[in-house]
Amino acid sequence: MKMHRNRPQPSRLVGRKEKSTLNIVKLGIPRLHFADLYHKLLTLSWPQFFLLICLSYLVMNGLFALAYLAGGDCIANARHGSLKDAFYFSVQTMATIGYGAMFPRTDYANTIVAIEAFFGLWAVAMVTGLAFSKFSRPSARVIFSRVAVIAPFNGVPTLMYRAGNQRFNQILEAQQGVTLIRDEVTSEGEYMRRFYDLQLMRNQSRIFSLTWTVMHAIDESSPLYQLTAKDLMEQEIEIVITLTGIDETVSQTINARHSFVASEIMWNMRFVDIILRAPDGGRVVDYTRFHDVKPIE
Known part of the structure; x- marks a missing residue:
C-alpha cells in the first residue's frame, strides 16, 4: 500500500503523561468561550x-x-x-x-x-x-506498561499489555476498550486515518485491585492479522486504551487513557511475572518490575 509522500506525519493521539491529554489542535474555534x-x-x-x-x-x-x-x-x-x-x-x-x-x-x-x-x-x-x-474530582491512579508485547498464547499470536491499580483499594466494574488507529488509502486514492476496535479476551474486571494483563488474539478476524513490525511502522499505527471503573472509596466513576505506537510494541517478548507469594500465604505485587519483559523461550 502506497501513501502520499507530501502528507504530514501524524503525531501520537493520546499523550503519555500521568494525566494524558489528546494531542489535537482545533482551528477556527476560540480557545476560551x-x-x-x-x-x-x-x-x-x-x-x-x-x-x-x-x-x-x-x-x-x-x-x-x-x-x-x-x-x-x-x-x-x-x-x-x-x-x-x-x-x-x-x-x-x-x-x-x-x-x-x-x-x-x-x-x-x-x-x-x-x-x-x-x-x-x-x-x-x-x-x-x-x-x-x-x-x-475523582482521579485514577492506574499505571500502564511502557511497552506492549506480541507473543504466542495458546499457539496464537497475541497482543498484550499490563495495567495496574496504584492505590490500595479496588476499582469496581473496571472495563477496558482498545482501538487500533492506522493509515489507510481508499480505492479512490484518498488518505484517511482508520479506527478499529480490537476484540479482547477479557475486557472487564469486577474487582481490579492487583494487575491486569490485557490480551488481544491476532487471528483472522483481527486487523493486525499477518502484519509485521515493518508494516506497523509504515502504517504508523497507534493503539489507544481507555479504562473506566468505579472507585470504591469515593463511589465515583474514574477513567484513564494510554497509547502505544509501533516503536513501543515488542515482538516475541513476555512480561516478567510480578505476582509473588508471601510467607503468610498472601499475594505480593512487585511494581519495581512492572515494565520488565523477557524473550520468549
Whole structure:
C-alpha cells in the first residue's frame, strides 16, 4: 500500500503523561468561550489555578483602591492620595476584617464599600466552589506498561499489555476498550486515518485491585492479522486504551487513557511475572518490575 509522500506525519493521539491529554489542535474555534469558563477553570492545574486567583485578587482590590482615590479624602485615617492605604482598605473591606483604623467617611465611600462587599461575597463563594470541585474530582491512579508485547498464547499470536491499580483499594466494574488507529488509502486514492476496535479476551474486571494483563488474539478476524513490525511502522499505527471503573472509596466513576505506537510494541517478548507469594500465604505485587519483559523461550 502506497501513501502520499507530501502528507504530514501524524503525531501520537493520546499523550503519555500521568494525566494524558489528546494531542489535537482545533482551528477556527476560540480557545476560551464564556459559556465554558467553569470547565476551563476546572481543567487548570493547581499552580495555574492559584496564580489566577492571586492575580484576580490583586486586580480587583487595585480597581477598588482607584475607585476610593477618585472620591478624594473619603477614607478616615488614610493618607490623602495614598494608593497603598486605599489598597489596604479595599483588602479589609473585601475580606470583612474591619480593624477599625480606617473607615468610610462619606456617602461616596460607603457606596463603594457596599459594592465591594457584594462582589467580595460572590468572589469568596465562587473560589470556594471551584476549589471544592477541583478537590472532589475523582482521579485514577492506574499505571500502564511502557511497552506492549506480541507473543504466542495458546499457539496464537497475541497482543498484550499490563495495567495496574496504584492505590490500595479496588476499582469496581473496571472495563477496558482498545482501538487500533492506522493509515489507510481508499480505492479512490484518498488518505484517511482508520479506527478499529480490537476484540479482547477479557475486557472487564469486577474487582481490579492487583494487575491486569490485557490480551488481544491476532487471528483472522483481527486487523493486525499477518502484519509485521515493518508494516506497523509504515502504517504508523497507534493503539489507544481507555479504562473506566468505579472507585470504591469515593463511589465515583474514574477513567484513564494510554497509547502505544509501533516503536513501543515488542515482538516475541513476555512480561516478567510480578505476582509473588508471601510467607503468610498472601499475594505480593512487585511494581519495581512492572515494565520488565523477557524473550520468549
